[in-house]
Amino acid sequence: MDYNLPPVWTQLQQHEVFPTFDHDERARYNFLSNLNRFIATTVAPATKVAYDRRVESEFVATHGRSFQNRLELQEAMQHEPLYQTWAALRRCTMEMRQQNGRAATLRQAHELAAKVENLNRDNDKLILTPNFVQPPYLEHVDNHLMPGSYRTAYFDKDVSNAANYDSGLFVTSGGLLGSLTDGGGKAIAHWVKEMYPDFKPKRILDLGAGLGHNTLPLAQAFPDAEVYAIDASEPFLRYGAARAKALGIENVWFVQMNAENMAAFTERSFDWVQSTMFLHETGGHAIHRITKEINRVLAKGGLTLHIEQPPYTADMSFYEQFMRDWDAYNNAEPFWGFLHDLDPRDLMQEAGVAAENFIQVYVRAINDLDTAQTDATMQEDYGRTPRWHVFGGWKR
Secondary structure, three states, rough: OOOOOOOOHHHHOOOOOOOOOOHHHHHHHHHHHHHHHHHHHHHHHHHHHHHHHHHHHHHHHOOOOOOOOHHHHHHHOOHHHHHHHHHHHHHHHHHHHHHHHHHHHHHHHHHHHHHHHHOOOOOEEOOOOOOOOOOOEEEEEOOHHHHOOOOOOOOOOOOOHHHHHHHHHHHOOOOOOOOOOOHHHHHHHHHHHOEEEEEEEHHEEEOOOOOOOOOOHHHHHHHOOOEEEOOOOOOHHHHHHOOOOOOOOOOOOEEEEEOOOOOOOOOOOOOEEEEEEOHHHHOOOHHHHHHHHHHHHHHEEEEEEOOOOOOOOOOOOOOHHHHHHHHHOOOOOOOEEEEEEEEHHHHHHHOOOHHEEEEEEEEOOOOOOOOOOOHHHHHHHHOOEEEEEEEEEEEO
């Protein structure tokens, strides 16, 4: 019998600032990674069976019609035991993943901070802003159920939440992001070089870069470029700058900045503006201020690309919309649904991309770990496809 198992946690690259885990901590992470895979490939499909066989027919029998939107479907599915089981398991695995990661990183928090500080000594590529004010959409949200989220340091120069995040993406993705959890950055860098071989950006800007997971592959793909990774989180930037240095990547600047106001950058000063799973964590008017800033800093002839979940369209079933909405209600992603109701074409028009230059593609995932994962199985994982959804375009 073939078993489709995720890679083990020890296959991750143990760079110099990566947290160390004891036997039990590694075992818990491996268990949770396998549990996530089981939930995605075995339990989640059962909720669709329940929907097809019970929920939809009962709704039609009661109302004399089928569902008209995902919110009606959500209300009906809340009472379905198989959905309740799937949702509870997903929530519990995320909570357990955070508990295990926090326990491991907090016990070595001062040691990790010292390692990061040592690597960042005299590092002119780490640029922090005293008394930086966090955007309101980050100030009061514990994204991905991580207490304190990106913003929190428990003592001066603490990076424990960043180390927790670095170690734990393996669990929630089941190892699908590779040994440095940089699969998004690798995929988009490879796609751009393949599709536009004459494109040689001199300056690249990565918005909401966090640790720089997905920034570093851009810097490696274009080693002659100046790459700027901006983020609101001081702990993540500290950790990310040290991580880049530990990995020997020297052409990335880590800058504390709110993407809604990038006044430190002059107009038309970047050839490529990128983001990876960032826009859904901004909310309300913020996303429109960000796209207008992209327009301001992006050079004519420049490229902007954004890896994100696909928008909810008339072609997407209410069931798929409902399942994707789970994160908005249960994983501390309050702006998830808001973004997905927006038309990427409209956002990119605000960013200076004319309709004829708009790009929307699915970019093949790249993973340097042997996951024994087929395309069909990957499509079942959390309802996602084996490709990254990307939208953007050229500013002419």
